[in-house]
Amino acid sequence: MKKILLLVCSAMLCTSIQAADFETAKDAVKNMGVGWNLGNTLDAADASKTWTTTAQHETYWGQPVTKPELMKMMKEAGFGAIRVPITWYQEMDKDGKVNDAWMNRVKEVVDYVIDNGMYCIINVHHDTGDGTQWLHASTTNYNTNKAKYEGLWKQIAEKFKDYDQKLLFEAYNEMLDDKNTWNEPLSDDGYQAINNYAKSFVTTVRNTGGNNKDRNLIVNTYSASSAANAMKALDLPEESGHIIFELHSYPNWKSESNAKIEIDNLINIIKTNLLNRAPVIIGEYATFTTWPANLDYYTTDKKVAFYAMDYLIKQTKENGIGTFYWMGLSDGDSRSLPAFNQADLAQTLIKAYYGSTDGYKFPTADDFQITYIVKYVDDWSEAFLFGDWGRATQKLSDYKGIRLEMDNDYSGKLQMKIYGDKDGKNDDGSDKYKEQYTGLTAGSNTTEVTFDTSILGSTFWGVTLQTLAGAMTAKVKKASLIKADGSEVSLTVSKAWGCEVSSESSPSSGIRSISATLDKGEGYIYNLNGQRMTTPRKGIYIQNGKKYILK
DSSP: OOOOEEEEEOSSOEEEEEOOOOOOHHHHHHHHOEEEEOTTSTTOOOTTOOOSSHHHHHTTTSOOOOOHHHHHHHHHTTEEEEEEOOOOGGGBOTTOOBOHHHHHHHHHHHHHHHHTTOEEEEEOOTTBSSSSOSBOSSHHHHHHHHHHHHHHHHHHHHHHTTOOTTEEEEOOSSOOOTTOOOSSOSSHHHHHHHHHHHHHHHHHHHHTOGGGGTOOEEEEOGGGOOOHHHHHHOOOSOSSSOEEEEEEOOOOOSSHHHHHHHHHHHHHHHIIIIITTSOEEEEEEOSBOOTTSOOBHHHHOHHHHHHHHHHHHHHHHHTTEEEEEOSOSSOGGGGGTTOOSSHHHHHHHHHHHHSOOTTOOOOOGGGEEEEEEEEEOSTTOEEEEEOOTTOOOEEGGGEEEEEEEESSOOTTTEEEEEEEEEEEEOTTSOEEEEEEEEEOOTTOSEEEEEOOHHHHOSEEOEEEEEESSSSEEEEEEEEEEEETTSOEEEOOOEEEESEEEEEEEEETTOOOOEEEEEOOOTTOEEOTTSOEESSOOSEEEEETTEEEEEO
């Protein structure tokens, strides 16, 4: 809340009473409840800055433009805080000034969160990290960039200084030394630099005055590491009661018992090295491991994943530690609806914290009528009904076929193309696949295809909808894979090549309509400069909307 000067007057006396200051950092962490990260959105990075609009920047890593309805959904699901990671350097001129359009877009997203009554954290995100980022944990880097860093935070702080206590600032994300070393720096110089940056951040924000004088501020350990030495080395930049420590933690579970040991150990290290000096948040955590294992317990061992998430939330709440799930739960196209693509995981987090999900809402795509609009621009161009250029193969024994519902009869104009076993190489050296072709059913809007193993072999990795009539537009109302047991899996239509794909969606009640452009490049691996990688080396990478660390 803002400081308010109250005047209390009587016939004999008029005195001024100052309202209470902002809540303490400890109370803020407690009042946040369960948090979530709006990841791969405003934090998208590309050193070459290939975009010309804020929307192109915001969607560069495959996420849709953020809408206020998404934040309303998170609030109604029981989430009390949103961390909004932001990358700034591509939006700064040579003198370090942030362009107005980007600053105003950040403000819009912050307002979406605040207007729904949730806490909001904004930060300096992929300006740090592995690669060409300009902020490193070294005293040389600090001395070179101190003025620019403080100038950036002065601009941010001035823009938001009138916001109340539900807005918090985070100094930097995962800052690494000049050798891009994870967990612990190669020398104590890295720790010294982290503390220098933290102190500069706090001093700069406080000097802007207004509500920033008492705002709760957050500083990360070196590389946001959960290592004990990194925690010990992080100084408390001021004794105000308005500082929060942050770290990140991604799993290395093998079983429920192992998950419990890992979480207990993490909590104990936090209590010993940080929580005894200031409140703590785990600013990022998830059910997936670091790259290249590409293991997500949500999809490979949901029993372990849900046990670990339940136990982590219960233990952090008991110890007064805040948590912010990294970007899953509602991801990609689901954010445009808005809906949860991992509703059961979201429910697990909320139930662990509150003891029940009663009164909370967890909409899924099944609650919406979605129509995919495919605009073909070339002969033989294709849109994915299932798969992408990087997806692993599926066993045909697990599936019967695919069902497609269109808005009209497209017989003679479109066909389904199913890619099976690898079958040598094409003339250009790319992999060749066995292929099954089926035209759409005449006189009907619905086509059902049975997978033919005599043609495809034992596996398949993709199903596309291909034009036979050159440039044209078609609408897909529903696509589903039919599993061997007869159950169906709903599919998302996306671009393969030679077409554009967008969607129109509305709740089942038909109250509203939201559209989004879909062009995700799933399966590709990107570095934090937005460049596609074929042979990644050590560093952070983005694949299928998730962050991975190759060590």
